Amino acid sequence: MPDGAVRATNHSLGKPQEACGVVGIWGKDTSVPAASLCYLGLYALQHRGQESAGIVTFDGNKMWLGKGPGLVPEVFDQDSLNELPGFAGIGHVRLSTEADRHVINTQPLWVRSSFGSLAIAQNGSLVNGRELRQQLLERGTVLQTNTDSEVILNLIAQSGENDLPAAVAKTLELIRGAYALVILSEDMLLAAKDPWGNRPLCLGKLGEGYMVASESCAIANLGGEFLREVKPGELVALDVAGYHTYSLKPSEKQALCAFEHIYFARPDSCIGGKNAYLVRKAIGQELARETMARADVVIGAPDSGVSPALGFAEATGLPFEIGVIKNRYVGRTFLQPTQAGRQLAVRIKLNPVVDVLQGKRVAVVDDSIVRGTTSGKLIALLREAGAREVHMYVASPPYRYPCLYGIEPSSKSELVARGRTLEELRRLIEADSLHYISVEGLVRALGIPKDELCLACFTGEYPIGAN
Numbered sequence: 128m129p130d131g132a133v134r135a136t137n138h139s140l141g142k143p144q145e146a147c148g149v150v151g152i153w154g155k156d157t158s159v160p161a162a163s164l165c166y167l168g169l170y171a172l173q174h175r176g177q178e179s180a181g182i183v184t185f186d187g188n189k190m191w192l193g194k195g196p197g198l199v200p201e202v203f204d205q206d207s208l209n210e211l212p213g214f215a216g217i218g219h220v221r222l223s224t225e226a227d228r229h230v231i232n233t234q235p236l237w238v239r240s241s242f243g244s245l246a247i248a249q250n251g252s253l254v255n256g257r258e259l260r261q262q263l264l265e266r267g268t269v270l271q272t273n274t275d276s277e278v279i280l281n282l283i284a285q286s287g288e289n290d291l292p293a294a295v296a297k298t299l300e301l302i303r304g305a306y307a308l309v310i311l312s313e314d315m316l317l318a319a320k321d322p323w324g325n326r327p328l329c330l331g332k333l334g335e336g337y338m339v340a341s342e343s344c345a346i347a348n349l350g351g352e353f354l355r356e357v358k359p360g361e362l363v364a365l366d367v368a369g370y371h372t373y374s375l376k377p378s379e380k381q382a383l384c385a386f387e388h389i390y391f392a393r394p395d396s397c398i399g400g401k402n403a404y405l406v407r408k409a410i411g412q413e414l415a416r417e418t419m420a421r422a423d424v425v426i427g428a429p430d431s432g433v434s435p436a437l438g439f440a441e442a443t444g445l446p447f448e449i450g451v452i453k454n455r456y457v458g459r460t461f462l463q464p465t466q467a468g469r470q471l472a473v474r475i476k477l478n479p480v481v482d483v484l485q486g487k488r489v490a491v492v493d494d495s496i497v498r499g500t501t502s503g504k505l506i507a508l509l510r511e512a513g514a515r516e517v518h519m520y521v522a523s524p525p526y527r528y529p530c531l532y533g534i535e536p537s538s539k540s541e542l543v544a545r546g547r548t549l550e551e552l553r554r555l556i557e558a559d560s561l562h563y564i565s566v567e568g569l570v571r572a573l574g575i576p577k578d579e580l581c582l583a584c585f586t587g588e589y590p591i592g593a594n
Protein backbone atom coordinates (compact mmCIF):
# COMPACT_ATOMS: atom_id res chain seq x y z
CA MET A 128 0.00 0.00 0.00
CA PRO A 129 1.43 3.43 -0.83
CA ASP A 130 2.45 5.76 2.02
CA GLY A 131 -0.44 7.77 3.29
CA ALA A 132 -3.16 5.35 2.25
CA VAL A 133 -5.98 4.96 4.74
CA ARG A 134 -7.87 1.71 4.34
CA ALA A 135 -11.13 1.13 6.11
CA THR A 136 -10.34 -2.50 6.85
CA ASN A 137 -10.52 -4.13 10.27
CA HIS A 138 -6.75 -3.78 10.39
CA SER A 139 -6.89 0.00 10.32
CA LEU A 140 -9.53 -0.14 13.05
CA GLY A 141 -6.97 -1.87 15.31
CA LYS A 142 -9.13 -4.96 15.71
CA PRO A 143 -8.28 -8.64 15.53
CA GLN A 144 -8.81 -9.72 11.96
CA GLU A 145 -10.81 -12.72 10.88
CA ALA A 146 -8.99 -14.26 7.98
CA CYS A 147 -11.76 -15.65 5.78
CA GLY A 148 -15.36 -16.55 5.08
CA VAL A 149 -16.62 -19.40 2.91
CA VAL A 150 -19.86 -20.25 1.15
CA GLY A 151 -20.94 -23.30 -0.87
CA ILE A 152 -24.07 -23.90 -2.98
CA TRP A 153 -25.38 -27.18 -4.38
CA GLY A 154 -28.47 -26.05 -6.23
CA LYS A 155 -31.18 -27.94 -8.04
CA ASP A 156 -32.96 -25.04 -9.61
CA THR A 157 -30.69 -24.30 -12.54
CA SER A 158 -32.61 -21.09 -13.29
CA VAL A 159 -30.84 -19.44 -10.34
CA PRO A 160 -27.12 -19.33 -11.12
CA ALA A 161 -24.89 -20.49 -8.26
CA ALA A 162 -22.53 -17.59 -9.01
CA SER A 163 -25.21 -15.04 -8.05
CA LEU A 164 -26.00 -16.97 -4.86
CA CYS A 165 -22.29 -17.24 -3.97
CA TYR A 166 -21.93 -13.51 -4.65
CA LEU A 167 -24.78 -12.63 -2.28
CA GLY A 168 -23.48 -15.10 0.31
CA LEU A 169 -20.03 -13.55 0.15
CA TYR A 170 -21.56 -10.10 0.40
CA ALA A 171 -23.12 -11.17 3.71
CA LEU A 172 -19.73 -12.47 4.85
CA GLN A 173 -17.73 -9.45 3.72
CA HIS A 174 -16.88 -8.55 7.34
CA ARG A 175 -14.80 -11.76 7.54
CA GLY A 176 -12.34 -10.65 4.85
CA GLN A 177 -11.99 -7.58 2.67
CA GLU A 178 -8.86 -8.08 0.62
CA SER A 179 -9.93 -10.55 -2.02
CA ALA A 180 -12.93 -12.53 -3.18
CA GLY A 181 -13.37 -15.56 -5.43
CA ILE A 182 -16.01 -17.90 -6.82
CA VAL A 183 -15.75 -21.27 -8.62
CA THR A 184 -18.88 -22.73 -10.24
CA PHE A 185 -19.73 -26.05 -11.90
CA ASP A 186 -22.21 -26.24 -14.78
CA GLY A 187 -22.45 -30.04 -15.14
CA ASN A 188 -19.57 -30.17 -17.60
CA LYS A 189 -16.84 -27.88 -16.42
CA MET A 190 -15.78 -25.52 -13.70
CA TRP A 191 -15.47 -21.75 -14.03
CA LEU A 192 -13.31 -19.48 -11.89
CA GLY A 193 -13.41 -15.77 -11.08
CA LYS A 194 -11.39 -14.06 -8.36
CA GLY A 195 -9.34 -10.99 -7.59
CA PRO A 196 -8.27 -8.42 -5.00
CA GLY A 197 -10.87 -6.15 -3.42
CA LEU A 198 -14.31 -6.20 -1.88
CA VAL A 199 -16.93 -8.56 -3.33
CA PRO A 200 -18.66 -5.87 -5.48
CA GLU A 201 -15.26 -4.61 -6.65
CA VAL A 202 -14.27 -8.08 -7.88
CA PHE A 203 -17.60 -9.07 -9.46
CA ASP A 204 -20.20 -7.28 -11.56
CA GLN A 205 -23.10 -8.72 -13.54
CA ASP A 206 -20.89 -9.35 -16.59
CA SER A 207 -18.25 -11.26 -14.63
CA LEU A 208 -20.94 -13.28 -12.80
CA ASN A 209 -22.48 -14.17 -16.18
CA GLU A 210 -19.14 -15.73 -17.07
CA LEU A 211 -19.54 -18.21 -14.19
CA PRO A 212 -22.42 -20.48 -15.26
CA GLY A 213 -23.58 -23.43 -13.18
CA PHE A 214 -25.89 -24.75 -10.51
CA ALA A 215 -23.16 -25.38 -7.92
CA GLY A 216 -20.37 -23.22 -6.59
CA ILE A 217 -18.10 -22.22 -3.75
CA GLY A 218 -16.90 -18.77 -2.73
CA HIS A 219 -14.34 -17.20 -0.47
CA VAL A 220 -13.55 -13.79 1.03
CA ARG A 221 -10.12 -13.33 2.49
CA LEU A 222 -8.03 -11.04 4.60
CA SER A 223 -4.44 -11.98 3.97
CA THR A 224 -1.51 -11.82 6.33
CA GLU A 225 1.71 -9.98 5.51
CA ALA A 226 3.33 -13.31 4.54
CA ASP A 227 0.72 -14.42 1.99
CA ARG A 228 -0.50 -11.16 0.48
CA HIS A 229 0.35 -12.25 -3.10
CA VAL A 230 -2.63 -12.55 -5.45
CA ILE A 231 -1.65 -16.17 -6.22
CA ASN A 232 -2.91 -17.08 -2.72
CA THR A 233 -6.41 -15.81 -3.48
CA GLN A 234 -9.01 -18.55 -3.07
CA PRO A 235 -10.80 -20.71 -4.13
CA LEU A 236 -8.02 -22.80 -5.63
CA TRP A 237 -9.01 -24.92 -8.62
CA VAL A 238 -7.05 -27.93 -9.93
CA ARG A 239 -7.49 -30.99 -12.13
CA SER A 240 -6.90 -34.29 -10.35
CA SER A 241 -7.67 -37.99 -10.64
CA PHE A 242 -11.03 -37.05 -9.08
CA GLY A 243 -11.68 -34.64 -11.97
CA SER A 244 -11.88 -30.91 -11.37
CA LEU A 245 -11.62 -29.93 -7.71
CA ALA A 246 -11.95 -26.51 -6.10
CA ILE A 247 -11.31 -25.66 -2.47
CA ALA A 248 -11.74 -22.72 -0.10
CA GLN A 249 -10.79 -22.60 3.55
CA ASN A 250 -11.20 -20.45 6.62
CA GLY A 251 -8.67 -21.08 9.39
CA SER A 252 -5.11 -22.20 9.78
CA LEU A 253 -3.42 -25.59 10.23
CA VAL A 254 -0.94 -25.92 13.09
CA ASN A 255 0.82 -28.73 11.21
CA GLY A 256 0.55 -27.00 7.79
CA ARG A 257 4.29 -26.25 7.56
CA GLU A 258 5.22 -29.84 8.40
CA LEU A 259 2.76 -31.29 5.86
CA ARG A 260 3.98 -28.83 3.23
CA GLN A 261 7.56 -29.98 3.82
CA GLN A 262 6.55 -33.64 3.51
CA LEU A 263 4.81 -32.91 0.20
CA LEU A 264 7.84 -31.06 -1.14
CA GLU A 265 10.15 -33.91 -0.11
CA ARG A 266 8.12 -36.34 -2.17
CA GLY A 267 8.33 -34.15 -5.24
CA THR A 268 5.07 -32.23 -5.06
CA VAL A 269 5.17 -28.85 -6.77
CA LEU A 270 3.41 -26.09 -4.80
CA GLN A 271 2.46 -22.68 -6.11
CA THR A 272 0.91 -20.91 -3.13
CA ASN A 273 1.46 -20.39 0.61
CA THR A 274 -2.01 -21.66 1.43
CA ASP A 275 -3.04 -24.61 3.60
CA SER A 276 -5.73 -25.20 0.98
CA GLU A 277 -3.14 -26.25 -1.58
CA VAL A 278 -1.60 -28.64 0.96
CA ILE A 279 -5.04 -30.14 1.59
CA LEU A 280 -5.75 -30.50 -2.16
CA ASN A 281 -2.47 -32.37 -2.66
CA LEU A 282 -3.10 -34.64 0.31
CA ILE A 283 -6.51 -35.48 -1.17
CA ALA A 284 -4.99 -36.15 -4.60
CA GLN A 285 -2.25 -38.35 -3.10
CA SER A 286 -4.49 -40.18 -0.60
CA GLY A 287 -4.53 -43.43 -2.58
CA GLU A 288 -8.32 -43.57 -2.26
CA ASN A 289 -10.56 -43.95 -5.32
CA ASP A 290 -13.55 -42.26 -3.81
CA LEU A 291 -13.44 -38.49 -3.16
CA PRO A 292 -15.23 -38.39 0.24
CA ALA A 293 -12.96 -41.20 1.45
CA ALA A 294 -9.91 -39.27 0.21
CA VAL A 295 -11.09 -36.12 2.01
CA ALA A 296 -11.87 -38.07 5.22
CA LYS A 297 -8.37 -39.58 5.09
CA THR A 298 -6.87 -36.11 4.62
CA LEU A 299 -8.83 -34.77 7.58
CA GLU A 300 -7.09 -37.42 9.69
CA LEU A 301 -3.74 -35.86 8.75
CA ILE A 302 -4.45 -32.18 9.25
CA ARG A 303 -4.56 -30.47 12.63
CA GLY A 304 -5.78 -26.97 13.24
CA ALA A 305 -8.75 -24.64 12.97
CA TYR A 306 -10.70 -24.89 9.72
CA ALA A 307 -13.97 -24.61 7.88
CA LEU A 308 -13.54 -26.15 4.44
CA VAL A 309 -15.62 -26.27 1.27
CA ILE A 310 -14.60 -28.53 -1.62
CA LEU A 311 -16.43 -28.58 -4.96
CA SER A 312 -16.16 -31.57 -7.30
CA GLU A 313 -18.09 -32.59 -10.40
CA ASP A 314 -20.36 -34.83 -8.30
CA MET A 315 -20.77 -33.12 -4.97
CA LEU A 316 -19.95 -30.35 -2.56
CA LEU A 317 -18.09 -31.38 0.59
CA ALA A 318 -17.93 -29.27 3.73
CA ALA A 319 -15.88 -29.95 6.86
CA LYS A 320 -15.37 -28.35 10.26
CA ASP A 321 -12.35 -28.97 12.48
CA PRO A 322 -12.88 -31.46 15.36
CA TRP A 323 -12.46 -28.65 17.93
CA GLY A 324 -15.32 -26.68 16.37
CA ASN A 325 -13.09 -23.62 16.39
CA ARG A 326 -14.27 -22.11 13.08
CA PRO A 327 -17.97 -21.62 12.39
CA LEU A 328 -19.79 -23.36 9.52
CA CYS A 329 -23.56 -23.71 8.99
CA LEU A 330 -25.81 -25.81 6.80
CA GLY A 331 -28.95 -24.48 5.16
CA LYS A 332 -31.69 -25.39 2.69
CA LEU A 333 -32.03 -23.13 -0.29
CA GLY A 334 -35.07 -23.85 -2.49
CA GLU A 335 -34.68 -27.45 -3.60
CA GLY A 336 -30.95 -27.37 -2.97
CA TYR A 337 -28.61 -26.92 -0.04
CA MET A 338 -25.89 -24.53 1.03
CA VAL A 339 -23.15 -24.08 3.61
CA ALA A 340 -21.72 -20.81 4.88
CA SER A 341 -19.37 -19.56 7.58
CA GLU A 342 -22.25 -17.77 9.28
CA SER A 343 -26.00 -18.18 9.43
CA CYS A 344 -26.51 -14.55 8.29
CA ALA A 345 -25.47 -15.63 4.76
CA ILE A 346 -28.16 -18.34 4.70
CA ALA A 347 -30.79 -15.88 5.97
CA ASN A 348 -29.76 -13.20 3.46
CA LEU A 349 -30.25 -15.66 0.59
CA GLY A 350 -33.76 -16.50 1.83
CA GLY A 351 -32.60 -19.98 2.88
CA GLU A 352 -33.62 -22.01 5.87
CA PHE A 353 -31.00 -22.49 8.56
CA LEU A 354 -30.83 -26.24 9.26
CA ARG A 355 -27.99 -26.57 11.75
CA GLU A 356 -24.33 -25.89 12.38
CA VAL A 357 -21.91 -28.40 10.89
CA LYS A 358 -20.73 -30.49 13.83
CA PRO A 359 -17.13 -30.39 15.05
CA GLY A 360 -15.19 -33.01 13.07
CA GLU A 361 -18.07 -33.55 10.61
CA LEU A 362 -17.62 -34.06 6.88
CA VAL A 363 -20.89 -33.32 5.08
CA ALA A 364 -21.62 -34.23 1.46
CA LEU A 365 -24.18 -32.22 -0.56
CA ASP A 366 -25.27 -33.79 -3.86
CA VAL A 367 -28.31 -34.64 -6.01
CA ALA A 368 -29.68 -36.83 -3.22
CA GLY A 369 -29.61 -34.01 -0.65
CA TYR A 370 -27.10 -33.89 2.17
CA HIS A 371 -25.64 -36.47 4.52
CA THR A 372 -22.85 -36.82 7.06
CA TYR A 373 -20.07 -38.80 5.42
CA SER A 374 -17.89 -39.04 8.50
CA LEU A 375 -17.66 -37.62 12.00
CA LYS A 376 -14.17 -37.45 13.47
CA PRO A 377 -14.40 -37.79 17.24
CA SER A 378 -13.56 -34.55 19.05
CA GLU A 379 -10.72 -34.59 21.57
CA LYS A 380 -12.09 -31.38 22.98
CA GLN A 381 -14.30 -28.50 21.86
CA ALA A 382 -12.62 -25.11 21.41
CA LEU A 383 -14.98 -22.60 19.81
CA CYS A 384 -13.16 -19.31 19.14
CA ALA A 385 -14.44 -16.90 21.82
CA PHE A 386 -13.74 -13.97 19.50
CA GLU A 387 -16.51 -15.10 17.15
CA HIS A 388 -18.97 -13.93 19.78
CA ILE A 389 -16.91 -10.96 20.98
CA TYR A 390 -16.29 -9.42 17.57
CA PHE A 391 -16.00 -11.48 14.39
CA ALA A 392 -19.48 -12.80 13.71
CA ARG A 393 -22.14 -10.48 12.36
CA PRO A 394 -24.59 -9.60 15.16
CA ASP A 395 -27.47 -11.34 13.34
CA SER A 396 -25.56 -14.65 13.13
CA CYS A 397 -25.89 -17.58 15.51
CA ILE A 398 -22.66 -19.17 16.69
CA GLY A 399 -22.72 -22.24 18.93
CA GLY A 400 -26.52 -21.96 19.00
CA LYS A 401 -26.47 -18.40 20.36
CA ASN A 402 -27.22 -15.10 18.68
CA ALA A 403 -24.07 -12.95 18.55
CA TYR A 404 -25.85 -9.65 19.34
CA LEU A 405 -27.55 -11.02 22.45
CA VAL A 406 -24.30 -12.60 23.65
CA ARG A 407 -22.53 -9.25 23.18
CA LYS A 408 -25.20 -7.55 25.27
CA ALA A 409 -24.75 -10.21 27.96
CA ILE A 410 -20.98 -9.57 27.92
CA GLY A 411 -21.68 -5.85 28.46
CA GLN A 412 -23.98 -6.69 31.38
CA GLU A 413 -21.35 -8.93 32.96
CA LEU A 414 -18.69 -6.24 32.42
CA ALA A 415 -20.91 -3.76 34.28
CA ARG A 416 -21.41 -6.22 37.14
CA GLU A 417 -17.66 -6.78 37.48
CA THR A 418 -16.59 -3.15 37.35
CA MET A 419 -17.67 0.13 38.83
CA ALA A 420 -19.32 2.53 36.38
CA ARG A 421 -18.22 6.07 37.14
CA ALA A 422 -20.07 7.92 34.43
CA ASP A 423 -23.02 10.06 33.37
CA VAL A 424 -23.45 8.42 30.00
CA VAL A 425 -22.53 5.16 28.22
CA ILE A 426 -21.41 5.07 24.59
CA GLY A 427 -20.15 2.26 22.38
CA ALA A 428 -16.97 2.50 20.31
CA PRO A 429 -18.32 2.40 16.75
CA ASP A 430 -19.51 -0.04 15.66
CA SER A 431 -18.47 -3.18 17.50
CA GLY A 432 -18.67 -1.64 20.97
CA VAL A 433 -22.34 -0.71 20.60
CA SER A 434 -23.88 -4.11 21.46
CA PRO A 435 -21.89 -4.60 24.71
CA ALA A 436 -22.47 -0.90 25.54
CA LEU A 437 -26.24 -1.49 25.36
CA GLY A 438 -25.90 -4.36 27.85
CA PHE A 439 -23.59 -2.25 30.03
CA ALA A 440 -26.09 0.63 30.10
CA GLU A 441 -28.96 -1.74 30.89
CA ALA A 442 -27.09 -3.27 33.83
CA THR A 443 -25.90 0.06 35.27
CA GLY A 444 -29.10 2.01 34.63
CA LEU A 445 -27.04 4.74 32.96
CA PRO A 446 -28.32 6.34 29.74
CA PHE A 447 -26.98 4.90 26.48
CA GLU A 448 -26.15 7.47 23.82
CA ILE A 449 -24.59 7.54 20.39
CA GLY A 450 -21.44 9.51 21.14
CA VAL A 451 -19.48 9.05 17.91
CA ILE A 452 -20.73 8.79 14.35
CA LYS A 453 -18.92 6.62 11.87
CA ASN A 454 -19.16 7.70 8.25
CA ARG A 455 -20.10 4.55 6.33
CA TYR A 456 -19.50 6.11 2.94
CA VAL A 457 -15.79 6.73 3.28
CA GLY A 458 -14.14 4.87 0.43
CA ARG A 459 -12.10 1.82 1.13
CA THR A 460 -8.86 3.54 0.25
CA PHE A 461 -8.07 7.19 0.00
CA LEU A 462 -4.64 8.67 -0.23
CA GLN A 463 -3.46 11.43 2.05
CA PRO A 464 0.13 12.46 1.47
CA THR A 465 0.52 14.60 4.63
CA GLN A 466 0.11 14.01 8.35
CA ALA A 467 -2.50 16.78 8.49
CA GLY A 468 -4.38 15.07 5.67
CA ARG A 469 -4.27 11.74 7.46
CA GLN A 470 -5.62 13.32 10.66
CA LEU A 471 -8.41 14.86 8.65
CA ALA A 472 -9.11 11.47 7.12
CA VAL A 473 -9.59 9.99 10.62
CA ARG A 474 -12.04 12.80 11.44
CA ILE A 475 -13.96 12.16 8.26
CA LYS A 476 -14.41 8.54 9.36
CA LEU A 477 -15.27 9.25 13.02
CA ASN A 478 -16.98 12.36 14.33
CA PRO A 479 -18.06 12.98 17.96
CA VAL A 480 -21.56 14.15 18.90
CA VAL A 481 -20.45 17.16 20.95
CA ASP A 482 -23.86 17.78 22.60
CA VAL A 483 -23.88 14.24 24.02
CA LEU A 484 -20.34 14.45 25.38
CA GLN A 485 -19.75 18.00 26.57
CA GLY A 486 -19.07 18.24 30.30
CA LYS A 487 -19.96 14.54 30.83
CA ARG A 488 -18.19 11.66 32.47
CA VAL A 489 -18.26 9.18 29.59
CA ALA A 490 -18.07 5.39 29.88
CA VAL A 491 -16.93 4.12 26.48
CA VAL A 492 -17.33 0.40 25.85
CA ASP A 493 -15.25 -1.39 23.21
CA ASP A 494 -15.05 -5.07 22.30
CA SER A 495 -11.26 -5.33 22.58
CA ILE A 496 -7.96 -3.48 22.65
CA VAL A 497 -5.40 -5.03 20.34
CA ARG A 498 -2.77 -2.50 19.28
CA GLY A 499 -4.10 0.33 21.46
CA THR A 500 -3.86 3.01 18.77
CA THR A 501 -7.60 3.08 18.01
CA SER A 502 -8.55 3.40 21.69
CA GLY A 503 -6.05 6.23 22.16
CA LYS A 504 -7.43 8.11 19.15
CA LEU A 505 -11.03 7.59 20.24
CA ILE A 506 -10.35 8.83 23.77
CA ALA A 507 -8.55 11.92 22.42
CA LEU A 508 -11.52 12.59 20.13
CA LEU A 509 -13.97 12.37 23.06
CA ARG A 510 -11.88 14.76 25.17
CA GLU A 511 -11.61 17.20 22.26
CA ALA A 512 -15.40 17.13 22.06
CA GLY A 513 -15.64 18.24 25.68
CA ALA A 514 -15.92 14.99 27.67
CA ARG A 515 -14.95 15.77 31.28
CA GLU A 516 -13.72 12.24 32.01
CA VAL A 517 -13.35 9.19 29.77
CA HIS A 518 -13.54 5.72 31.35
CA MET A 519 -12.77 2.78 29.10
CA TYR A 520 -14.57 -0.55 29.54
CA VAL A 521 -13.42 -3.53 27.46
CA ALA A 522 -15.72 -6.45 26.65
CA SER A 523 -12.89 -8.98 26.43
CA PRO A 524 -9.97 -9.79 28.75
CA PRO A 525 -6.52 -8.34 27.91
CA TYR A 526 -5.39 -9.72 24.52
CA ARG A 527 -1.85 -10.84 25.44
CA TYR A 528 -1.12 -13.94 23.34
CA PRO A 529 -1.04 -14.24 19.55
CA CYS A 530 -3.64 -16.39 17.82
CA LEU A 531 -2.13 -19.45 16.14
CA TYR A 532 -5.35 -20.44 14.43
CA GLY A 533 -5.64 -17.93 11.62
CA ILE A 534 -6.56 -14.67 13.32
CA GLU A 535 -4.33 -11.63 12.95
CA PRO A 536 -2.27 -10.20 14.54
CA SER A 537 -0.27 -13.39 15.00
CA SER A 538 2.79 -11.53 16.24
CA LYS A 539 3.34 -10.88 19.97
CA SER A 540 4.96 -7.50 19.36
CA GLU A 541 1.69 -6.03 18.03
CA LEU A 542 -0.27 -6.80 21.20
CA VAL A 543 -0.26 -3.70 23.38
CA ALA A 544 -1.46 -5.51 26.53
CA ARG A 545 1.47 -7.91 26.43
CA GLY A 546 4.01 -7.10 29.13
CA ARG A 547 2.08 -4.05 30.35
CA THR A 548 0.20 -3.57 33.59
CA LEU A 549 -3.33 -2.22 33.59
CA GLU A 550 -2.04 1.13 34.84
CA GLU A 551 0.59 1.30 32.07
CA LEU A 552 -2.10 0.58 29.51
CA ARG A 553 -4.41 3.20 31.00
CA ARG A 554 -1.69 5.82 30.77
CA LEU A 555 -0.84 4.79 27.21
CA ILE A 556 -4.38 5.28 25.92
CA GLU A 557 -4.85 8.30 28.24
CA ALA A 558 -8.10 7.10 29.81
CA ASP A 559 -9.22 8.26 33.27
CA SER A 560 -9.77 4.60 34.13
CA LEU A 561 -9.52 1.30 32.29
CA HIS A 562 -11.51 -1.85 33.03
CA TYR A 563 -11.53 -5.27 31.37
CA ILE A 564 -13.99 -8.13 31.79
CA SER A 565 -12.36 -11.15 33.46
CA VAL A 566 -11.96 -14.51 31.69
CA GLU A 567 -14.48 -15.99 34.14
CA GLY A 568 -16.93 -13.14 33.51
CA LEU A 569 -16.60 -13.60 29.76
CA VAL A 570 -17.24 -17.34 30.05
CA ARG A 571 -20.32 -16.68 32.23
CA ALA A 572 -21.67 -14.23 29.65
CA LEU A 573 -21.00 -16.60 26.74
CA GLY A 574 -22.92 -19.32 28.57
CA ILE A 575 -20.57 -21.97 27.14
CA PRO A 576 -18.45 -24.17 29.44
CA LYS A 577 -14.88 -22.89 29.67
CA ASP A 578 -13.41 -26.20 28.51
CA GLU A 579 -15.44 -25.94 25.27
CA LEU A 580 -13.93 -22.58 24.31
CA CYS A 581 -10.69 -21.34 22.83
CA LEU A 582 -9.54 -18.43 25.02
CA ALA A 583 -5.88 -18.73 24.07
CA CYS A 584 -5.35 -15.07 23.16
CA PHE A 585 -6.32 -14.20 26.76
CA THR A 586 -4.87 -17.16 28.66
CA GLY A 587 -1.97 -18.44 26.53
CA GLU A 588 -3.41 -21.98 26.77
CA TYR A 589 -3.68 -23.26 23.19
CA PRO A 590 -6.32 -26.00 22.98
CA ILE A 591 -5.38 -27.16 19.46
CA GLY A 592 -1.65 -27.04 20.11
CA ALA A 593 0.98 -24.72 18.67
CA ASN A 594 2.88 -24.80 15.38
Ligand code: SF4
Pocket residue numbers: 143305325383384385386387529530531532533534581582583584585
Ligand atom coordinates in the same frame (compact mmCIF):
# COMPACT_ATOMS: atom_id res chain seq x y z
S1 SF4 B 1 -6.61 -17.63 20.09
FE1 SF4 B 1 -8.26 -16.10 20.32
S2 SF4 B 1 -8.73 -15.41 18.22
FE2 SF4 B 1 -7.54 -17.31 18.06
S3 SF4 B 1 -9.05 -18.95 17.86
FE3 SF4 B 1 -8.53 -18.77 20.06
S4 SF4 B 1 -10.04 -17.31 20.88
FE4 SF4 B 1 -10.10 -17.14 18.65
